[in-house]
Amino acid sequence: MREFNGFDDPTSHNLWVLERQSEAEPYGDHEALQRFLEHVITIVKMLPTPVRTLFPMGNCFIGDLHWKKPPAWCHKHWRSIAADIIVGLDRVQAERERLLADTVGLADRKQSVGEQILEACRELRAQGHDVAIARRIQHLGAGTEMGGDARELERLFSRKRVADWTAHEQEIHRRIAHIEVIARRFHHR
Numbered sequence: 663m664r665e666f667n668g669f670d671d672p673t674s675h676n677l678w679v680l681e682r683q684s685e686a687e688p689y690g691d692h693e694a695l696q697r698f699l700e701h702v703i704t705i706v707k708m709l710p711t712p713v714r715t716l717f718p719m720g721n722c723f724i725g726d727l728h729w730k731k732p733p734a735w736c737h738k739h740w741r742s743i744a745a746d747i748i749v750g751l752d753r754v755q756a757e758r759e760r761l762l763a764d765t766v767g768l769a770d771r772k773q774s775v776g777e778q779i780l781e782a783c784r785e786l787r788a789q790g791h792d793v794a795i796a797r798r799i800q801h802l803g804a805g806t807e808m809g810g811d812a813r814e815l816e817r818l819f820s821r822k823r824v825a826d827w828t829a830h831e832q833e834i835h836r837r838i839a840h841i842e843v844i845a846r847r848f849h850h851r
Contacts, residue, residue, distance in 0.1 A: 663681070664677075664681055664751055664754075668762045669713075669762070671846070672771070672774045672777060672849035673709060673710060673713065673768065673771070676849055677709070680717075680747050681747075683744070684744045684745075685744075686698070686744065690733070690736075692729050692731065692733075694736070698743070699728075702722055702747065703722050703723075707772075708771060708772060708774060708851070709771060710767055710768045710769070710770050711771070712761055712768065713754055713761060714771075716754055717749075718749055718750060720746075721739065721746055722746075774848065774849040775802050775845075775848055775851045776845040776846060776847065776849045777845075777849070778802055779802050779808060779842075779848065780845045782795050783799070783841055783842050783845065786799075786838055791818075791834070793816055793820060796815040796816040799811075799812035799815070800816065803841070803844075803845075806844065806848070807840070808844050808845060811838075811841045815837050818834050818837070
């Protein structure tokens, strides 16, 4: 298992996810390969430029070629992509010190959705009950538990009558804390 200490949380997380992807055994047919390709490409795009350039991604951009191939071909291609990921991870390990010294290069990456949601949670904690921030979290976390929690926050913020204020505030803080826990692992988009 490789160590990715020193990189920021999203970069470390995404490198760790790529390492897990490189260990995944091929399964299924062209649809499974498509999901694997999309996931790998999305994660590599989230890496800072100096790290991203260390990954050979040529095998990932195959158009719709795999839709016409048998499962055996898809499994072989899956293994070649996994091997490319391993090559990239080995390069990151070999050049770790140089990469960590380049703080400007490491900052050259998109802000992940998880980071945006964590930022919104900090705003919520600072500003209090703000429906607009809850809606922004709901939008960013759509399709995840975070979106559902944000929808519940919006409902809690909009309540006119509250029977037990302490329980109401505890529920708000519990929802925000739950969103933050999930957002810390949500760095692949």
